[in-house]
């Protein structure tokens with residue numbers, strides 16, 4: 001008897017639910033990916049992987065995590081991960097699944113793309129070991145939200161200073177924290193060098209404090225905390241300070257020279273005052289306008305318009 005597939009119209013010897021084996025396969029996948037992505041968190045120090053809330057030192061765990069994201073909709077005889085690249089962020093792993101969705105169809109292979117989100121994090125054991133060595137922390141905070149440029153600048157300074165020493169062991173790690181970066185070190189001298197370099201590079205205020213971690217008498221172990229608050233603005237910046245707009249003319253030795261845009265007066269403001277009262281960067285437009293022989297910078301903040309002579 002001649003049978004015809006309901007979907008492709010081909011003649012076929014085997015008909016399953018009205019379909020030829022090819023069309024049946026196409027409409028009945030063998031494997032389904034259950035999750036939007038599989039999160040893989042690995043400790044960069046010891047290689048342990050987070051598995052169901054526990055850190056496991058077994059390379060098969062990564063495979064397990066990926067395979068657990070799959071649902072099999074037929075008989076599966078083998079699975080293998082074809083490609084997997086562990087790099088930060090989202091990647092796709094290809095899983096090859098062998099089996100069949102129906103007894104009348106011979107085994108075949110199907111590929112399932114599994115999205116993997118990879119990240120690294122110190123496991124508690126390694127974190128303890130690092131904390132054990134920690135003797136200093138440089139807390140870099142910014143008065144305005146920290147941007148990529150500032151972040152990179154701080155990381156570059158840290159790297160350069162850490163390389164300057166004979167041994168590079170003084171540096172432990174940098175953590176992103178609310179409002180800035182924490183630089184953790186095992187060397188207090190290096191901490192001071194980094195803080196000093198940041199202070200020389202950016203308008204900032206530096207405060208140091210020591211605390212006793214453990215021990216007494218001659219055997220005390222202290223931890224140095226250096227707070228570096230940066231004011232990442234310079235000549236040409238427009239800032240809001242104490243509810244008034246200012247144009248920054250320059251910075252030198254802890255003092256900003258600023259132009260009060262509402263009164264057109266030039267005043268000096270200490271970096272400490274800016275930190276104490278806080279500043280913000282308003283949304284503004286600046287255009288250079290030429291009038292005869294003179295040029296003026298027009299700054300528009302909201303509905304207000306200010307002119308600054310000789311600024312452009």
Ligand SMILES: [Zn+2]
Nearest residue numbers: 005008020023
């Ligand atoms: Zn068909």
Ligand SMILES: [Zn+2]
Nearest residue numbers: 043046123126
């Ligand atoms: Zn670890």
